[in-house]
Amino acid sequence: MTVFPKGFLWGGATAANQLEGGYDRDKKGLSVADVMPGGKQRMAVLASDDFEWKLDNEHYHYPNHRGIEHYDHFEEDIKLFAEMGFKCYRFSVAWSRIFPRGDEKLPNEAGLAFYEKLIDTCLAYQIEPVITISHYEMPLVLADEYGGWKNRQLVQFYENYASVLLTRFYKKVKYWMTFNEINSAFHFPALSQGLVKSNGANDFKNIAQAWHNQFVASSKAVKIAHELDSELKIGCMIIYATTYSIDADPINQAATMIQNQEFNYYCADVQVRGQYPAYTERMLSSHGTSFNALDITEEDLALLKAYPVDYVGFSYYMSSAINVTSDDLDEVAGNLLGGVRNPFLKASDWGWQIDPEGLRIALNDLYNRYQKPVFIVENGLGAIDQFDGGQIKDSYRIDYLREHIKAMAEAIEDGVDLMGYTPWGCIDLVSASTGEMSKRYGFIYVDLDDDGNGSLERSRKDSFYWYKKVIQSNGIDLD
Ligand code: BG6
Numbered sequence: 001m002t003v004f005p006k007g008f009l010w011g012g013a014t015a016a017n018q019l020e021g022g023y024d025r026d027k028k029g030l031s032v033a034d035v036m037p038g039g040k041q042r043m044a045v046l047a048s049d050d051f052e053w054k055l056d057n058e059h060y061h062y063p064n065h066r067g068i069e070h071y072d073h074f075e076e077d078i079k080l081f082a083e084m085g086f087k088c089y090r091f092s093v094a095w096s097r098i099f100p101r102g103d104e105k106l107p108n109e110a111g112l113a114f115y116e117k118l119i120d121t122c123l124a125y126q127i128e129p130v131i132t133i134s135h136y137e138m139p140l141v142l143a144d145e146y147g148g149w150k151n152r153q154l155v156q157f158y159e160n161y162a163s164v165l166l167t168r169f170y171k172k173v174k175y176w177m178t179f180n181e182i183n184s185a186f187h188f189p190a191l192s193q194g195l196v197k198s199n200g201a202n203d204f205k206n207i208a209q210a211w212h213n214q215f216v217a218s219s220k221a222v223k224i225a226h227e228l229d230s231e232l233k234i235g236c237m238i239i240y241a242t243t244y245s246i247d248a249d250p251i252n253q254a255a256t257m258i259q260n261q262e263f264n265y266y267c268a269d270v271q272v273r274g275q276y277p278a279y280t281e282r283m284l285s286s287h288g289t290s291f292n293a294l295d296i297t298e299e300d301l302a303l304l305k306a307y308p309v310d311y312v313g314f315s316y317y318m319s320s321a322i323n324v325t326s327d328d329l330d331e332v333a334g335n336l337l338g339g340v341r342n343p344f345l346k347a348s349d350w351g352w353q354i355d356p357e358g359l360r361i362a363l364n365d366l367y368n369r370y371q372k373p374v375f376i377v378e379n380g381l382g383a384i385d386q387f388d389g390g391q392i393k394d395s396y397r398i399d400y401l402r403e404h405i406k407a408m409a410e411a412i413e414d415g416v417d418l419m420g421y422t423p424w425g426c427i428d429l430v431s432a433s434t435g436e437m438s439k440r441y442g443f444i445y446v447d448l449d450d451d452g453n454g455s456l457e458r459s460r461k462d463s464f465y466w467y468k469k470v471i472q473s474n475g476i477d478l479d
Pocket of ligand 1: 015018136180181239378382431432433434439
C-alpha cells in the first residue's frame, strides 16, 4: 500500500533563465540572470565590491543566454516529461519576456504567447502547470535603474506583472508561487532582490526593506488570484536547510534556534501567518537595523494579514550544522548556506551535505509550524554524468532521490500533508550558483558542455526509467 495520496503531484522543476535561452528573442528584455557570469566564481563576482548590473562580454561569458534552448525545444522536452508520467511541471515565467524593462504598463504579447503554448502543451499531456512568477530573473532595469527590491515602486510593477499572468492563465493554471527562495536573500540578495554591493547589499536594512516590499507584492498577488478564482492555490517558496546544533551545548542550541529564525522561518512566518514574528526586532537589530527604520505602513500590515499564502513550497538540498563554541571551525566549503561539517553526512561533488533524514524533519517542522499543505518544489543531486554516446548510468542520482522519497513517505506517515514533489532540473540545465552545465540534475541528459559545445541532443538517463516507475507505482516501486 502506498502512503502517497491519490493525486499526489509527482513532477519536475526548472526556471526560465536556466533553460530557455533565447535571451533576446521576441522583444525579451535583459534580466539580472542574463548578466550573471558563468563559472565557479559566479557568486564571488556577484558579491564583489565593484560588480554592477551590466553586460561585460569582454570579461565574462553568459551561459544563461543560450540555456539548453528550451525556448525552441519545449515541445520535445515536455513530451519526455509526459513519457515519465509527470503529473505536474514547475517552471517559471521570465518576467522580462512579459515586461522587457519591468516598468511598462502593457505587456509584450509575444512573451505571453510563448507561455500560452507551453501551458497548452503541458495540458495536452494532462500535466498540471505549476508556475513560479519570479525565479531569480527580475528585469535588469529594475535592478540597475530602480535599485532592486528595496525600491517600493517594484511592488506596483510586480502587481501589474502578476495580474497580467494570473488574468491570462488562471483558467488553465491552478498552482502558483510568488517568489522563488525568497529567504535566500539572507545570503545572496543579488539573485532574488537585485541587490549587490554597488546598490546597497551591504546594508541589511535594504535587504529587510526589499523583503517587506516582496511580502506586500506577494499578498497582492494572492489577492488577485483569489478574486479571480478562490480555488487557485498560490504559495510561498523558501529554501529550507534543516539546521542542527553540532552538539548538546545549550550555547550551540540557542545559536541554532536563531539561525532557524533568521534563515528558515522569517519570510515564511510573514507570508504564511500574515504577520511579522515576535523575534523580528531582535533579528533586525542584530543586523544593525530595526523595524521602525523600515518603510512599513498600517495598510501593508493589514494586507499581509488578509492575504497569506495557501501552501508552503520549499527547496531542500542539504542540511546545516551550527558550532559557535569552537575555534577549530571545520567549515563546509560547498555548503552554500554556511555551517560546519557534519561528521555523519557525506557531501555532493559540490560540497552540499546530503541528508535525506533531514527532509523528514523539514517536512514535519514546516507542516507543524504552519498547518498548511507543504510542497517540495526542488530537491536533487547536482553531479557530473559520464556520457560517451551510450546509456547514462546515474545510480548515484537514483540513490539520492530514493532516500529522499523514503523520507517523504515517513513524513506522510507522521501526518504531514504533502502535496507533491518536483525534483530540480528534471532536464539538465545551467546551474544557478555556478553557471555550469556540468553540474547536472536531470533525468534527461542534454549534450552541452560548459564552453557551449554540444549537439543539444536529449537522452534518457537510467534515472529517467527509474523515476517513471516511481510515478507509475505512486511511490511504491523505488528499486
Ligand atoms: C535552488 C534554485 O537554489 O537550487 C535553483 O532555486 C537552482 O534555481 C537550484 O538551480 C540548484 O542550485 P545550483 O546552484 O546547483 O543550480
